[in-house]
Amino acid sequence: MADEEILLRVLRGRVKTVKVALSVVKKKVYQKNREETLMASKDSGALDVPPGDFTIPPSSFGPGGDLSALYTRLQRTSRVPSSTSEYVNFFNKFIHHIVSCIPHKHLNFQMYSRDVWPRLTARTRKRKNQYVDFESQLVINFVKAMYEKANKEVRTSFYFDVFYMITVALTNFRVEASQRTVSSAESDASMALSFFDYSQE
Incomplete structure (x- = not known):
């Protein structure tokens, strides 16, 4: 019985060691994927x-629009990015504007x-x-062509990296849009309640 307990402790110790090792590997893989992304x-x-x-x-989902024109417009109205966080912010802004930017008098940006x-x-x-499927492939082709024009390295994981950035940007956009909708609804409800209270006076 004592031998079985000792063996059980040894096995538990080994399982714990394996779990710790797997955790370390997962963190390294996550960090590597994050850096590549x-x-x-x-x-x-x-x-x-x-x-x-x-x-x-153009389609039943919207009027469509020119990515090159939108990108150029954003460049002209933004400071030139110079750090990783600024690059990411610009990319997110680019995706958000593809979805929701208001129509321009010369170019239609509300795609x-x-x-x-x-x-x-x-x-x-x-x-x-x-x-509704976002035009991910067109955006990826646009970014890839931009890299190639600048003689930048296009890695084998480039497609998946840009695709992941698009999914993150779209998720952030949907969250922000839903929060704005809730805030707007709360504001409308508050105004309606105020009007009701006023009418009862």
């Missing part, structure tokens, strides 16, 4: 627009109608359901 946004806002047609075509915003998603394979 941030590479996808490197120089966003600092590189010139590439040649070619990068237009989201998706407002009712589509909560259902926009980035997927590697299109499916027929309530969600």
Whole structure:
């Protein structure tokens, strides 16, 4: 019996050691993936627009628009990024503006109608359901062409890195949009309640 207890303790110790080792490996993999993902946004806002047609075509989801024109407009109205966080912020801003930027008098930048915003998603394979597929491939092609024009390295993981950045930006946008909707609804309810109280006086 004593031998069995000793063996059990030894086995538990080994299991614990394996768990710790796996945890360390997971952290290293996460850090590596995070660093590679941030590479996808490197120089966003600092590189010139590439040649070619990068237009989201009009559809039932919105009027579409020109990515090159939008990117150029953002460059002109933003400070030139010079750090990783600024590159990421510019990339997120670029994605957010693709979705929701208000129409311009010369160029139409509102590429998706407002009712589509909560259902926009980035997927590697299109499916027929309530969600609307974001034009991820066109954005990836645009970023890749921009890198190639600047003679920047395009890694084998480039597609997945940029795709991940797009999914993160879209998720952030949906969260912000839902928060604005809730705030607006609360404001409308407050105004209605105030009017009701006033009418009862």
